[in-house]
Amino acid sequence: MKNQTSNINKDRIPKHVAIIMDGNGRWAKKNGLLRTIGHSNGVKSVREVVEASVELGVSFLTLYAFSNENWKRPKTEVNALLELLVKSLNKELPTFQENNIQLQTIGETQNLPKRCHKILRETIEKTANNDGLKLVLALSYSSKLEILNSVKTLAQKVAEKIISPEDITESVFSNELYTAEHPDPDLLIRTSGEHRISNFLLWQIAYAELYFSPKLWPDFTKEDFFEAILDYQNRERRFGKTAEQLKN
Ligand code: IPE
Ligand code: IPE
Ligand code: MG
Numbered sequence: 001m002k003n004q005t006s007n008i009n010k011d012r013i014p015k016h017v018a019i020i021m022d023g024n025g026r027w028a029k030k031n032g033l034l035r036t037i038g039h040s041n042g043v044k045s046v047r048e049v050v051e052a053s054v055e056l057g058v059s060f061l062t063l064y065a066f067s068n069e070n071w072k073r074p075k076t077e078v079n080a081l082l083e084l085l086v087k088s089l090n091k092e093l094p095t096f097q098e099n100n101i102q103l104q105t106i107g108e109t110q111n112l113p114k115r116c117h118k119i120l121r122e123t124i125e126k127t128a129n130n131d132g133l134k135l136v137l138a139l140s141y142s143s144k145l146e147i148l149n150s151v152k153t154l155a156q157k158v159a160e161k162i163i164s165p166e167d168i169t170e171s172v173f174s175n176e177l178y179t180a181e182h183p184d185p186d187l188l189i190r191t192s193g194e195h196r197i198s199n200f201l202l203w204q205i206a207y208a209e210l211y212f213s214p215k216l217w218p219d220f221t222k223e224d225f226f227e228a229i230l231d232y233q234n235r236e237r238r239f240g241k242t243a244e245q246l247k248n
Contacts, residue, residue, distance in 0.1 A: 004226035008056065012233050014186035016060035018208070019049060020200055023192025023216030030216070036080040041218035043088050047095075052225040053133050054099050060134045060182055064200050068108055068142035082116055085139070089119045093126060100132030106178035107141030136182065143202040150176035179204055187232045189225075191217045209235055 021042060028038030046063065053061045066081060089103075096103060103123045112120070116139075153176050157163045163172075174180060185201060185208045193214040197205070211228045213220065238246060 004223060004230055005055070008226060008229055009233050010057070013056050013058060014209075014229065014232055015058070016062065016183050016185045016187075017049075017053065017058050017229075018062040018064070018185040018188045018201055018205070020064045020188070020190040020198060021045070021217045021220075022190060022194055022198075024218060026192065027216040027218045035077055036084075038218060039077075039081055039084055043084065045217050045220045046088075047092075048220070048222040049225050050095075050099075050101070050133070050135060052222040054101070056226075056229065058133060060136060060185075062106070062136040062138060062182070062185065062201070064138045064141065064198075066107075066139050066141070067199060068111075068140050068145060069199065071111070071140070082113060086115055086119050089123050093123055096123070096127050096130065096135070100130045101127060102130040102132070102134050103127045104134055104136045105139050106136055106146075107139045108145060109139050111140045134182070136179075138200065141178075141200070143199045146177055147203055174203070177203065184208065186237075187211060187228065189213060189228050191215050191220050207237070207239060209237065 024038035024042045025035045026038075027041065028035050031037075049063075050061065065085065070081070071078060095101070103120075105120060105124070109117070109120065120139075150173055154163070154168055154173065158165055158168075179201070182204075184204045184206065188197075188201070188205050188208045189211045190196075191213045193212065195212055201208075209232050211231055213224060213228065215224055236243060236246065
């Protein structure tokens with residue numbers, strides 16, 4: 001396949017791309033391998049989309065790496081996933097520094113084991129001054145929980161008369177989310193042919209363009225990412241307006 005980058009309009013790069021990286025287990029099954037081998041093969045696809053985002057100048061890349069619901073998986077699989085996270089972060093720090101990448105996380109990360117906290121804290125601290133791509137890992141993430149926590153915080157502020165109910169605007173609400181400092185995703189990609197959101201960024205994707213790839217995550221390449229960007233660039237984002245209004 002020919003390289004897609006030349007067709008990409010550099011003036012219309014999405015500021016924030018979010019990805020639901022799905023299909024590791026099916027990839028493993030298809031190849032007669034253990035599910036955990038599927039996950040380790042997914043790491044190279046992470047590398048591909050991070051590199052592609054740096055090349056294009058995407059500002060935020062949010063990757064759904066582990067959902068709050070994923071805790072329900074067999075213990076051995078959960079442990080393998082968390083081990084893979086620790087191992088990958090250890091290995092990738094030099095790449096983050098070379099490419100000016102800042103690591104962040106969203107989610108109920110307090111539920112992660114200590115060894116994950118340690119490496120996450122170190123990597124976040126060491127990359128805090130990098131001002132290139134913001135790489136956001138969604139870990140133990142649940143959008144419904146994130147929204148509920150925001151509601152609880154605001155309800156508490158109302159109860160304490162710090163704010164009144166009328167003060168609760170969209171931006172006040174957004175400011176209580178993990179993503180307070182992030183623009184909303186422009187493009188949401190899900191791999192593996194599943195057409196669902198699985199409790200990911202429900203509030204934030206209100207106006208995101210959705211792109212579903214049939215590829216299983218370990219098969220997803222830079223070229224596939226570029227193809228998704230091209231598809232995004234061929235869409236008209238109307239935000240409720242008419243096509244005619246947008247032309248003026
Ligand atoms: C995505 O692949 C990785 C995580 C959810 C952690 P899956 O493990 O969900 O793969 P499938 O959906 O079973 O193929
Ligand atoms: C969504 O994938 C979560 C991540 C990619 C981390 P799942 O495989 O957990 O989603 P469902 O359960 O099929 O909806
Ligand atoms: Mg899955």
